Amino acid sequence: MKRSLSLLTLALALGLAPAQAEKIVIKGSDTLGAKLVPQLAEAYKASNPGTQFSIAAEGSTTGLTAVIEGTADIGMSSRRAKPTEQSAGAAKGVTLTPTIVAYDAMAVIVNESSPLKALSKAQVEQIFTGDVRDWSAVGGNAGKISVYTRNTSSGTYSDWKELAMNKRDYASGSQKMAGNEQIVAEVAKNPNGVGYVGIAYIKASGIKVLSVDGQVPSAASVRAKTYPYSRPTFYFTNGAPSGKAAPFTEFTLSSKGQAIVEQVGFVPVK
Amino acid sequence: MLNKTTVQLMALGLVSSFVAVANAQDSGALIDALIRKGVLKDQEAEEIRSQMTRDFAANSSAGKLNLSSSVKELKLSGDVRIRTQYDQQQAQIVPPNPDHDSQRLRYRLRLRLNADYQVNDNFFAGLSLATESKPDSGNQTMAGSGQSVTTTSDYGKNLPGAGFQNYNVYVSRAYLGWTPMSGVTLIAGKQSNPFYTTDLVWDADINPTGFVERLDLHKFFELGSAEVSLIGGQFVLQDNTENSNWANWNTPTAAKTDWKARDAFLYQTQLLATLPVAEGVKLTVAPGLLFSNGGAFDPNANGQNPNEAAFSAASGEKTLDNLMVVLAPGDVSTTIAGTKAKFLWDFAYNTDGNRMKLLSVSAATPSKPTFADKGAYLAGFQLGENKKKGDWSLSANYRSVGAISIDPNINDSDWALSKTNMAGYKAAFVYNLGDAATIGLTYYNANNIRKNWNFSTLGDKNSVSVIQLDAIVKF
Numbered sequence: 001m002k003r004s005l006s007l008l009t010l011a012l013a014l015g016l017a018p019a020q021a022e023k024i025v026i027k028g029s030d031t032l033g034a035k036l037v038p039q040l041a042e043a044y045k046a047s048n049p050g051t052q053f054s055i056a057a058e059g060s061t062t063g064l065t066a067v068i069e070g071t072a073d074i075g076m077s078s079r080r081a082k083p084t085e086q087s088a089g090a091a092k093g094v095t096l097t098p099t100i101v102a103y104d105a106m107a108v109i110v111n112e113s114s115p116l117k118a119l120s121k122a123q124v125e126q127i128f129t130g131d132v133r134d135w136s137a138v139g140g141n142a143g144k145i146s147v148y149t150r151n152t153s154s155g156t157y158s159d160w161k162e163l164a165m166n167k168r169d170y171a172s173g174s175q176k177m178a179g180n181e182q183i184v185a186e187v188a189k190n191p192n193g194v195g196y197v198g199i200a201y202i203k204a205s206g207i208k209v210l211s212v213d214g215q216v217p218s219a220a221s222v223r224a225k226t227y228p229y230s231r232p233t234f235y236f237t238n239g240a241p242s243g244k245a246a247p248f249t250e251f252t253l254s255s256k257g258q259a260i261v262e263q264v265g266f267v268p269v270k
Numbered sequence: 271m272l273n274k275t276t277v278q279l280m281a282l283g284l285v286s287s288f289v290a291v292a293n294a295q296d297s298g299a300l301i302d303a304l305i306r307k308g309v310l311k312d313q314e315a316e317e318i319r320s321q322m323t324r325d326f327a328a329n330s331s332a333g334k335l336n337l338s339s340s341v342k343e344l345k346l347s348g349d350v351r352i353r354t355q356y357d358q359q360q361a362q363i364v365p366p367n368p369d370h371d372s373q374r375l376r377y378r379l380r381l382r383l384n385a386d387y388q389v390n391d392n393f394f395a396g397l398s399l400a401t402e403s404k405p406d407s408g409n410q411t412m413a414g415s416g417q418s419v420t421t422t423s424d425y426g427k428n429l430p431g432a433g434f435q436n437y438n439v440y441v442s443r444a445y446l447g448w449t450p451m452s453g454v455t456l457i458a459g460k461q462s463n464p465f466y467t468t469d470l471v472w473d474a475d476i477n478p479t480g481f482v483e484r485l486d487l488h489k490f491f492e493l494g495s496a497e498v499s500l501i502g503g504q505f506v507l508q509d510n511t512e513n514s515n516w517a518n519w520n521t522p523t524a525a526k527t528d529w530k531a532r533d534a535f536l537y538q539t540q541l542l543a544t545l546p547v548a549e550g551v552k553l554t555v556a557p558g559l560l561f562s563n564g565g566a567f568d569p570n571a572n573g574q575n576p577n578e579a580a581f582s583a584a585s586g587e588k589t590l591d592n593l594m595v596v597l598a599p600g601d602v603s604t605t606i607a608g609t610k611a612k613f614l615w616d617f618a619y620n621t622d623g624n625r626m627k628l629l630s631v632s633a634a635t636p637s638k639p640t641f642a643d644k645g646a647y648l649a650g651f652q653l654g655e656n657k658k659k660g661d662w663s664l665s666a667n668y669r670s671v672g673a674i675s676i677d678p679n680i681n682d683s684d685w686a687l688s689k690t691n692m693a694g695y696k697a698a699f700v701y702n703l704g705d706a707a708t709i710g711l712t713y714y715n716a717n718n719i720r721k722n723w724n725f726s727t728l729g730d731k732n733s734v735s736v737i738q739l740d741a742i743v744k745f
Contacts, residue, residue: 084336087327098316172392
């Protein structure tokens, strides 16, 4: 009898108890986490039943911090890790390691009613730094320019300063938005609005994409590296992807995953 | 023929060696070039970048600093000064008092630490720490003062300020500021002196507390090569309880005494203009107005001066309620035989001085203030500058400071030890032993304007001489 009870207990523990679902925790970039990674997660779950995802897209900084603190398996980031983040990681035995999962291009968008079609890189810098505050100075209709930017925890916020603004500060009075979709929404409402969004968001209604130095953001211009505001996007892991992060990273880089990358609007790695 | 792996390894070596002499932040362009030439793939480049960033973080002090993401720039600076000072002073001789003089030799040190932050959205803030609470001096006298230390005791380690006791550190600046647009600056808190000035009116150590607004007019109007700014400052000298009747409040039989006091403020406005007047010659003028409501001078304000000098309410002597001082400092800068040269001046006139009565030796015969009592001026020059090893500078000026001309709370604490009713000169020579290390000798000598004249503690010296030998290292 006693032996039967022991076997029953073992059977419950091994087989009859509910299966512990594998949960992959992903935090970080809104650029990646708003659309792309959730769609990749859905596709991954379809072929890996039982896998669960926790995705929080609150900015690249939060993703890198989460990997350092061990609260995420993957940190999504639209920017590279800073020395201070690498240093903080090293202090905790974490080696922040990037894997390029897609390419992005940051597009300059204006309201669809704007007569503008193109800007130079110099004009873009002037607009976002506040050197130019009226559209008439860059060939548009007279009107005070309303600048929309991402918030400071966003990798795009710092990438834009580096790529488009010569590392200068944003114009005083620029309005910080939580994500790409919020910037699109505001620019679509404001005839004098201007902002930057990832390439995955440029097909929204109410906005218009401007060419910069004659280049428009596209898969071809990103691959050819002719569009000035293109950048890689990353999964950051502690060392090379391993454990739960490895199969999902592998899936993201697979042909199926990269097809989703393209479908969402990013430029595939391969 | 080199294979691609070999080329990549060479590229990595090249980049790494570049990093060794520069840093990871500078090598991005090189990696980008290698990508464009097909030597590196993007993922390989990212791995190299990441490794370099880790190396930078691990092997450089800058990489270990973890600053708030809002900080755009942090400037850390400071200096240590070791000073040997000898001063000699003779008091006014007021019969029947005998003459009185004193000599003093002191060894002093000063430490200052500064941190100035530029943060996002055009805000800035900063702080400084210094080794003295007095606003016009960061000095601490070595081994304190006025304490006797013997070899048979414990070297005075239990006596305040004596022996090898450590020194307090005080907050000498704590400010925040905002530049809402180019050419407009607003600052609040304890901050560096925002005005163009000489040490006739403002001691260089004083960081006034209050509010400052600066408008750079040349950024709004086309003024050619001229730079013109309007600067306003509202500073708090002393805070008092404006109304109270607490005296005798707990003694029902005693009469209540209403107490009225006022805060003391100092306001200053200045129009600062710098303009080229000839090839290599620049003129700076900064007319302005300084107003103090004089709470600090008024015994009824129940307060102490920030500095030791004060008007007293001696019999027959009116206190100075207000200062309304017209200011006109300026300089001409040029180069003479390859050496920087500056000719500077300052002028101050207290238009409120007529309200004073000045006591002569006899308290029964107060006299009317003269122009010399109400006015102060300085004229001098500086040759050379102190920016790098081997640099030198020689400067000298003469000044006259009338008894009621300027605010003795804020004037130079070294020249005549801050006293008014004095005239004399200052001469200094400073030599750079290194780019950030100087040694300097300064001599001050001043004699009274009104002799043997009983005017409280402000102008109570017949003569003051000071010699200072300074060694300074900045960092």
